[in-house]
Amino acid sequence: MLPSYVLLDLETTGARPLKDRITEIALIKYEGEQEMSRWQTLVNPEVPISSFIQQLTGINNEMVANAPTFKQISGELLDYLNGTVLCAHNVRFDHGFLKNEFKRIGIDLKQKVLCTVKLSRKLYPQHRSHGLDAIIARHELVCESRHRAMGDVEMMVGFLKSARQELGDVVIRNTAEALLKGSKSLPSHIDAQLIDDLPETPGVYLFYGDTSLPLYIGKSINIRERVLSHFSRDHASTKEMRISQEIKHVEWIETAGGFSALLLESKLVKERQPIYNRQLRRERQLCSWRIAEHPTQVPIVSLVQVDEIDPANMGQLFGTFRSKRQATEVLYKIAEQHQLCQKVLGLESGKGACFAHQLKRCKGVCAGKEASELHCLRLTQAMAAHKIKTWPFKGKIGIHEKNHFNDKSALHLFEHWVYLGSVEDESALDKIAEDKLELIFDLDTYKLLLKELGKPKVKIIEFESSPS
Template identity: 35%
Template sequence: MYAILDIETTGGKYNEEGITEIAIYKFNGHEVIDQFISLINPERPIQPFVANLTGINTEMLRNAPKFYEVAKRIVEITTDCVVVAHNASFDYRILRTEFSRLGFEYERKSLCTVELSKKLIPDRESYSLGKLVRGLGIPLSDRHRANGDAQATVKLFKLLLTKDLEKKIITETVRTETKKQVDNKLLRLIEAAPSATGIYYMHREDGKIIYIGKSKNIKKRLTQHFTNDNIKSKRIQEEVADVTYEITGSELVALLKESEEIKRNKPKYNRALRKSKFDQALYQFTDQNGYINLTIAKVDRKKNSITTFTNRQQARSFMHRWIEKYGLCQKFTGLDKGKSNCFNYTIKQCYGACIGDESAEEYNTRVLELIAKHSFDSKNMIILDRGRDIDEQSVILIEEGVFKGIGYFNLNHQINNIDILRSIITPMSHNRDAQHIIQSYVRQHKRLKIIHLKES
């Protein structure tokens, strides 16, 4: 659990500043579940340059509560939370100073989004909150006011969690927050999980990830894990201490992240899923008469395939659909081994390429259309899918046929700048598994929005 906050102060000498405004958003890693926003009477003068910067003046604070009047609420909303702020050392020091004046020892774990940004989003011109979030396409209003800056920090931290491929933020937090085991441990973990699409991470007590999975309903999937009585499930039930999760909105994003993170983290109970999820591929060759032939065969990593399939039955099923859709010949797709015309020519569903009635040029036009539709080769495009919230979309970026990564953007802030698009993308590995996942998903979900980008 995180308490993402921003504080405005009076300015002045070190450790003599007073708080003029505070905004705290309690964030569970996915959504804000509580918030506290208030002006505060600092009982000391505001430096003129600070008043000009924030717009907060003494008159505005005359009837505002004093710090001791809101201290209890601040303690409550930040209990069992890691304090997150942009330049956390400053905000955390100010809070500790104010509580110290009341004779209260305020201690929390803290994370700094400046330091995290430098690690996870390197080579930015500036890491000031304003310039950083604008460069990432994150909306920012009421700059230098606690609420505006805290809201922007929430969105920035959400992006940083997505870009934290090593899961160091989550692992450290789990290690900090792990509680003593209780009899109803598994029930507690199920109750805390969302009924949403995403990926989940099972941790043992020291924070180490022991299992990664994806589901369109995380709560339902955890219930299955924790009620199954097979050997693997029982071992997981005994060892798991906590479950963290990442809502993706998009099942495609969840599939890609699951594949990537299993390879990256190598959880002990995911051994079977580290292998490739496909073994059949579609290849092409041109015969002596100039006709492009398509053939299904076992995956050969030395050859370039058009697309891949989970198994041969799935491959043949799609091939039958494509023969009908594109008017292709069964002989030139390997489904008819006869020596004369194919069966489809007999029922007027083949134009006669198999017996030379249709020219290679005419036939190949339709074959190339199929290949262009289902191959990534040299393509520049983005795939848009559901986001984590109703006003958000997920985006998958492919450049020159290479899968670059995933990201999210707000529907109210359309991303039409390729540089901003690249900056919000969490880089991911381009490999045969990722390519298979994307191609397979696109084949089966025809309503996906795909935008082809112009070459730069």
């Protein structure tokens, strides 16, 4: 597959690299397609193994009690990894644990990595699932010790052997090399150290040129992968090419999850106004239509600017438009589609019946042929698709995110679609509760929160009055 690589698998006490520890390591080292050596060892994690993990892996506290610690086997492990590509199924997991274990003993692990999950996706795009169990079933492999390190390594061996038989050595090698190439494509004017330092976790990244103002701010559930994608030779746009040419420095902020990254990106873009973030910049012309309380009022709709929007009464508004022109164009289309009176809507001036009524495209509220109440009802129904959602909670809510991989936690507080701030956990809510924040509607926050609330597994904490 590659000139020199190691197939590796770990068993651990849990899924959090910053807190959990390694209990078993197994690897097979290859030069080309030739197996050179294999090695496995139990590891004393120096922390108790939970009953759940014991049941899953079959490794219990008694088995590791007299096993060497990671520090004791670290030198031998480094000898196997030296000069090779580390290959693992979901390599982010194994690499993250190794980096943290080495970091605890004062060693900064620098290792090229290749994920066999990504390799499977590239080789077999027609299949939906690429987890190890799916691959075992797909290639009819026989595993005698699933969830033990060497047993899982041997399943990766079986997968590669089967793939070579089906697709050929050249396809496997070229695909693996392409994946590796994509992981080290930073341009020469950027410090190559970034390749190793970029985290594979959710967060926000900031690109800088020659000044202290960012060129571009982005977000991703995998910072490393997304940043490196900006430097692909196959640039998707002129903007991407310009960004890659102008970047001199990269910074990043890890977050607890994708929603945290979206909120932070939106906030930073509005604060710092990077030149290549056009869509997320603050639109001060934001406006919405409001239907009059009395159906006989003319015009029956009025345009409300962003500064006049009261977040507590959002349910009375229709549409989130970035300009008066956009709002008017939408209203014209609605009037045409539903035979509404453009004069009553304020889109046409003059006395008497509207022009559309002469063309039989208005049902005649302007000529006394349709009751104002009925016209208003039809207007409300026609605008229903654009109606801004009413706040569905009694008071403030918190949306909780927890990332076990980087041990980040965040509780995001909202009221009437307005983002009030974030804390690490509920114990830190008092400060936000005491702050008398002005509720200012923001379209991007509204859309982000609306989408997040629609997800089935979102964790919501409701506060009827204050979150103190």
